[in-house]
Amino acid sequence: MVTEExxxxxxxxxxxxxxxxxxxxxxxxxxxxxLGSGSHGHGHDHSSDHSEVVEGDQGSEPYGAESAETDHxxxxxxxxxxxxxxxxxxxxxxxxxxFAGLAIIGVFFFAIQYAAQAGWSAGIKRIPLAxxxxxxxxxxxxxxxxxxxxxxxxxxxxxxxxxxxxGDKIVQGKAPYFFWPLEGGEFPLFWxxxxxxxxxxxFLLFRKLRSLAFSEDIEGGTVQWYKLRSTSAIFLVxxxxxSSMAAWDWVMSIDVHWFSTMFGWYSFASWWVAxxxxxxxxxxxxxxxxYLSIVNANHIHDLGKFxxxxxxxxxxxxxxxxLLIYYAHIPEETVYFLERWKDDHYAPVxxxxxxxxxxxxxxxxxxxxxxxxxxxxxxxCPAVVFGHWLDFYLMVSPGTVGHxxxxxxxxxxxxxxxxxxxxFVALNALSKAPLFAxxxxxxxxxxxxxx
Amino acid sequence: xxxxxxxxxxxxxDEDVLMxxxxxxxxxxxxxxxxxxxxxxxxxxxxxGYKRSWLSLAAFLFGIxxxxxxxxxxxxxxxxxxxxxxxxxxxxxxxxxxxxxxxMTVLLASFxxxxxxxxxxxxxxxxxxxxxxIRITDDKHVMAIDLDGNDKAESEIKSLLEGSGxxxxxxxxxx
Numbered sequence: 001m002v003t004e005e006x007x008x009x010x011x012x013x014x015x016x017x018x019x020x021x022x023x024x025x026x027x028x029x030x031x032x033x034x035l036g037s038g039s040h041g042h043g044h045d046h047s048s049d050h051s052e053v054v055e056g057d058q059g060s061e062p063y064g065a066e067s068a069e070t071d072h073x074x075x076x077x078x079x080x081x082x083x084x085x086x087x088x089x090x091x092x093x094x095x096x097x098x099f100a101g102l103a104i105i106g107v108f109f110f111a112i113q114y115a116a117q118a119g120w121s122a123g124i125k126r127i128p129l130a131x132x133x134x135x136x137x138x139x140x141x142x143x144x145x146x147x148x149x150x151x152x153x154x155x156x157x158x159x160x161x162x163x164x165x166x167g168d169k170i171v172q173g174k175a176p177y178f179f180w181p182l183e184g185g186e187f188p189l190f191w192x193x194x195x196x197x198x199x200x201x202x203f204l205l206f207r208k209l210r211s212l213a214f215s216e217d218i219e220g221g222t223v224q225w226y227k228l229r230s231t232s233a234i235f236l237v238x239x240x241x242x243s244s245m246a247a248w249d250w251v252m253s254i255d256v257h258w259f260s261t262m263f264g265w266y267s268f269a270s271w272w273v274a275x276x277x278x279x280x281x282x283x284x285x286x287x288x289x290x291y292l293s294i295v296n297a298n299h300i301h302d303l304g305k306f307x308x309x310x311x312x313x314x315x316x317x318x319x320x321x322x323l324l325i326y327y328a329h330i331p332e333e334t335v336y337f338l339e340r341w342k343d344d345h346y347a348p349v350x351x352x353x354x355x356x357x358x359x360x361x362x363x364x365x366x367x368x369x370x371x372x373x374x375x376x377x378x379x380x381c382p383a384v385v386f387g388h389w390l391d392f393y394l395m396v397s398p399g400t401v402g403h404x405x406x407x408x409x410x411x412x413x414x415x416x417x418x419x420x421x422x423x424f425v426a427l428n429a430l431s432k433a434p435l436f437a438x439x440x441x442x443x444x445x446x447x448x449x450x451x
Numbered sequence: 452x453x454x455x456x457x458x459x460x461x462x463x464x465d466e467d468v469l470m471x472x473x474x475x476x477x478x479x480x481x482x483x484x485x486x487x488x489x490x491x492x493x494x495x496x497x498x499x500g501y502k503r504s505w506l507s508l509a510a511f512l513f514g515i516x517x518x519x520x521x522x523x524x525x526x527x528x529x530x531x532x533x534x535x536x537x538x539x540x541x542x543x544x545x546x547x548x549x550x551x552x553x554x555m556t557v558l559l560a561s562f563x564x565x566x567x568x569x570x571x572x573x574x575x576x577x578x579x580x581x582x583x584x585i586r587i588t589d590d591k592h593v594m595a596i597d598l599d600g601n602d603k604a605e606s607e608i609k610s611l612l613e614g615s616g617x618x619x620x621x622x623x624x625x626x
Contacts, residue, residue: 319549322546323546323547323549323550326546326547327538327546327547329538329539366511367507368503368507450493450494
């Protein structure tokens with residue numbers, strides 16, 4: 001029957017990832033130190049005095065802090081750190097959110113296969129499952145970046161917004177969501193608590209799923225399969241709520257005056273399609289190296305259909321959010337797209353986001369052949385993963401750095417650092433166990449999969 | 452579709468036998484016109500050597516026609532013929548047109564595809580569908596071989612089908 005396969009995480013592969021990481025470090029250091037003196041002329045002049053009022057310097061101020069505010073003017077200009085520090089923190093946050101999302105999406109994919117009793121995916125399930133090993137690292141990074149740079153990323157963390165006199169009424173109304181049971185402006189207990197609970201439950205359920213999957217491999221039979229199915233169902237229920245709330249907490253609350261009821265789905269769709277594309281890309285690379293002999297064009301086709309279909313799904317959710325705001329034309333809602341679409345600084349990203357995440361995969365992956373041939377998929381998958389990073393970039397940057405944002409060495413470097421570290425952790429975990437479970441009860445179904 | 456008049460029909464009970472029979476029959480140089488089965492049999496297209504259907508291309512073309520039609524209609528009406536400002540938008544607010552464009556694309560693609568399918572499989576209103584064997588909607592697989600399209604003699608094909616595991620071999624004439 002099927003022989004067991006083990007992925008060997010070779011020294012060469014490790015070296016390549018470490019070199020990529022070092023290149024990323026060099027690029028980000030280079031990018032960071034060329035920021036202050038470069039064309040981004042606002043420089044370090046606000047770094048010394050936080051309460052300084054700078055009139056007529058809107059260019060350096062993130063929109064979230066000013067333009068949507070109704071109750072107060074410039075006297076709350078939280079200039080905080082210098083633009084380059086802000087840009088660094090903002091980018092760290094984008095990568096934290098994006099890669100934490102990829103990690104949990106891996107577990108989500110695994111869980112959904114069991115909950116749906118899917119057989120076709122028996123050969124590839126462990127690749128997305130390995131993404132979950134990034135979760136503890138993502139948790140620590142997120143907590144550290146929030147503790148260090150929370151004030152530069154999240155406008156709502158500033159305590160003077162919650163003052164009786166001259167505070168911000170809108171943010172005050174949302175205070176319990178961040179600070180409960182404490183008063184607004186104190187330690188954001190509820191927000192941090194959610195972060196901790198989400199990651200803890202995700203990680204524990206991931207561990208449970210992983211150990212059940214491994215014992216299923218050794219023992220065979222269907223006992224573990226049924227346990228996996230019920231654990232998956234529990235995970236999916238928790239994930240449905242937590243992924244939405246995580247999107248509000250980590251991304252939507254940056255533009256604290258604004259809200260969208262589509263946001264949870266929108267972020268989820270972005271994570272999900274990026275995770276699917278990354279899974280497919282790794283499957284293709286592993287096949288090239290001679291692994292995954294039981295995966296054939298039919299399985300690739302199914303994964304390709306996933307990437308195609310959920311690119312359309314992302315666009316559907318994106319457009320649902322956009323059209324309602326566009327059509328209703330309510331100022332406190334339209335400001336979100338004013339900053340992204342009708343703004344010279346971010347408009348190119350806005351259009352690239354749509355092209356790379358919708359038109360490109362939609363038109364290229366439309367035919368059957370494109371979804372079965374690795375040459376086309378190997379172009380589309382990385383593009384889609386990057387496209388959804390760009391999507392998160394567009395969600396976060398206008399609210400954190402405004403016109404001081406950009407895409408340069410710093411951004412590329414940080415992507416390389418996170419990506420290589422993420423892949424290192426995932427591939428390392430993948431090499432610890434066989435690539436697929438030889439005793440999986442549905443392995444035979446997967447072998448005969450034909451579409 | 453070719454429209455022969457003299458057919459030999461091999462009736463099969465089991466799809467695995469059918470799949471092997473298709474290979475045997477094709478290897479001996481007999482052309483199979485069509486195989487009917489009550490449910491989809493995986494991999495049968497490959498065994499029969501069918502080329503990919505053009506139906507998906509038809510769907511795409513119908514769909515793109517819908518896209519163009521919807522956009523032309525709305526731009527023509529709202530932007531050119533009787534320009535109106537609605538909700539403070541431009542005369543031609545493309546985002547507002549997207550839902551209708553999408554619906555028209557889906558509508559034309561699906562109607563067009565169904566129509567194309569009906570025409571090509573001879574289910575059009577003026578068509579007279581051929582029923583080779585009524586049991587293909589129940590529990591039998593039927594392999595239809597057009598006698599006029601093959602050089603081999605009737606008896607030779609019949610014995611070939613019997614040898615390949617057919618439970619019955621029938622002849623059928625159409626007008």
